[in-house]
Amino acid sequence: MKRKIALLLSVIMTVSGLSTNAFAAGSNTLQQASSTAKVIINDTVTVGDIRDLCSKCPESYNLNMDVFKSYSDSNTLTVANAFKLLNDLCNKLPEAKGYNLYSRPDYDMSKLEIYTKDYGNLYKAGLLPQMVTSSMSTVVSMNSQMLNDFFTNLHRYYGQDLKNDYYATENKSYLDSIVLDEDDDKYEKSVVSDIQTKNENNYDKILDDIVKGTYAEGTKERQIQDFYKSLIDVDARNARGAEPIKKYLDGIDKANNLNELLSYLKENCNIYNYPLIGFAYDVDLNDSTKSTIYISPCVEESIADMYKYATTTDVNQKIMEYYVDYFTDAGEDEATAKKDAKNYDIIARQVAQAMTRDSNNSFDDYMDGKDVKQVKLSEVQKYYKTLNIADLCKSFGFNVTDTNCCTISFEATKAWGSYLDNSRIDQLKALAKFNIINIYSEALDYNVYYGKNKIVSKDEMKDDVKNIVEHYMGAYLDQIYCEKYLPKGAKDDVTSIAKEVIAQYKNRINKLEWLSDASKKEAIKKLDNMIITVGNPDWSNIFVDFKLPTLENGGNSFVYFEKIYSQLSASEAEKMKKPHTRVYWETGSVTSCNAEYIRRTNSINIYTGILQEPIYSPLYSREKKLGSIGYIIAHEISHAFDASGADYDENGNNKPWWNDKEKETFDDKCDGVVKLYDGKPLLTDLYTSGRKTENENVADISAMRCVIDIMNTIENADYKSFFNSFASSFAGGATRKYLEYLISEDEHANYGVRVNTVLSNFQEFYDTYGISENDAMYVKPENRITIW
DSSP states (O other): OOHHHHHHHHHHHHHHTOOGGGGOTTOOOOOOOOOOOOOOOOOOOBHHHHHHHHHTSOGGGOOOGGGGGGSOTTOBOBHHHHHHHHHHHTTTOOOOOTHHHHTOOOOOGGGHHHHHHHSHHHHHHTOOOGGGGSGGGGTSBOOHHHHHHHHHHHHHHHOOOTTTOHHHHHTHHHHHTOOOBGGGTBOEEEHHHHHHHHHHHHHHHHHHHHHHSOOOTTSHHHHHHHHHHHHHOHHHHHHHTTGGGHHHHHHHHTOOSHHHHHHHHHHHOOTTTOSSEEEEEEEETTEEEEEEEEEEESSOHHHHHHGGGOOSHHHHHHHHHHHHHHHHHTTOOHHHHHHHHHHHHHHHHHHHHHOOOOTTOOHHHHHTTTTEEEEEHHHHHTTOTTOOHHHHHHHTTOOOOSOEEEEESHHHHHHHHHHOSGGGHHHHHHHHHHHHHHHHGGGSOHHHHHOTTOOOOHHHHHHHHHHHHHHHSHHHHHHHHHHHHSOTTHHHHHHHHHHHHHHHHHHHHHHOSSSOHHHHHHHHHHHHTOEEEEESOOGGGTOOOOOOOOGGGTOOHHHHHHHHHHHHHHHHHHGGGSOOOOOOOOTTGGGOSOEEEETTTTEEEEEGGGSSTTTOOTTSOHHHHIIIIIHHHHHHHHGGGSTTGGGBOTTSOBOOOOOHHHHHHHHHHHHHHHHHHTTOEEETTEEOOTTTTHHHHHHHHHHHHHHHHHHTTSTTOOHHHHHHHHHHHTOEEEOHHHHHHHHHHOSSOOHHHHHHHHHTTOHHHHHHHTOOTTSTTOOOGGGOOOOO
């Protein structure tokens, strides 16, 4: 989304009384979220039960056992009285710091006197449930669930005993060192976020160093440098103003009818700057062994979403004012701008009504085709009486026939065909001009990009320029980044680990009793055909050589955008001449501290960004690698066989291969996973949803089973190093508000719940640390889960 349109949305949201984050797909805004509801067990506990749990705690907790002298072990207690007892027991709690400090409940300060009078120790530590101060707490009896939850949180708070909280104990130094500041957007700190921040800083430094360096003409570094300098030189951009796009605007204005408009655009545009229809050539979502053409209306989804909130006179007036400014900033006089603004508003509103895609769709939603309809090109052509789509595609270099065609927002695409009518010529010309201005706004003067009433600091402008360069020259920067930061030997090493994981999954699948031979064959076929990409892709599949002229030889921001769009368009057309690859790789993702399985292509990407210490080093022991990057790879591969992955074949096509009985058995096993996780306390008053986190928990347990099986083949294996590597890879903490958001939105179990619950399923973990039924980490064998 271009900067000026983003500013428009901000204004609309302000007038509407809404947050701009209503438009942010995947926004990590710290929205207030309710904790998962906890089902209370109707039983009662005695003072003796509390004493028994206290006796199992380490002496280092310094519990005040003398308080029991005032009670009889057979006594039952109300919730209020039980927590008074627990408060007196915990009279030597260490001061809350790090994760414990920032994750305290947001207590009701109107009850501060009650907190400090009867529950001061637990209140300061954030171990006091808020319901303790409710009127019900004086009549409801304390139950085993509340008591066990309290001790789970107490073990987390201390982090002193591996047998009671493995995660908190192994990661205590890291967790205690966490410093957060919500006002400064520092609401989470983790090993993963630390690596991610370092990766992004290194990526930015590459660009900074290139800008300062000296490079030969034609090198990728020189092209990056000249492109950056052309954008940061605001004086030169302002001197040119909007003059560079005048040729397009004049050409559009000269069209007297639809045929003349379409003819002009066909001769002067390509797929990257064509302003009436969106075109692309990419993987066929119904057959990933092929590619296909994609067609969509040329109204930005952000604009379409904005109209959902255009329900008042004030909002509509603001929209029109912005549209008028948009056209005047691009050089139109006031009268022409008002006319174009009105015409654009009419047609954009109508397209918006037909657009069905939700702007908050995730990448998986898109890859699953939730907003995409696959039809024959001739089917789309029926709705485009005035435009020969195949002929237009050929003019861009796409030699298409009546093959499959994907339409994004099919209803809007159909409706758009009817709008391409001569009776709408003024509206279509206004829309074409609006899109041309938007397409080139990053290359034009300050007013066109930011708006004449917007004041932007030099640092903000520098960040914007960096983002533009990284967007368009990402493949260049990605290649340089990988050359510098992909550890030597990592590609072969990690590929070998991935193949070892795949081999182990094959072994386990072949031994499954609940999977038929036919389904086992399909599962093995998926593993045999899985594409593993480590560190970086084959650059020849995504690399575009822009061949930009130097600044001294006629280069400037607008010339560069013209060249880039032309080369990108030619690159898209060139894809048709090459063998299709199922690899999906998004430019810029090399810095991501992540690995991901993509079911629509049956491939796994392991990015350079995750192959960094402390998660990975080629020098780590085999056990340490298996506990971190090996486990992560196994987790991602397991998604090939989860509730969604099992619907896709070896090529990533939607072709379910389980029978109904197998599906039922798998669902039953997953229900066991749900029960295992559901209601586990992440913190005081904050509980895990077993159903919401089901798929990721299944992947976690399956992955650990896989890598432990590999560990079991190693002579004299160092299991402590293995388990420590796993736990430390997920070390992290966050503010209370962000944790509430994660509980509400994240499909993974978080932090300690994730690590401890996974490990508690495996006998090898119990054997390594001598864990028994007297320890909090213990789960009865009949309650442990095995999926694959």
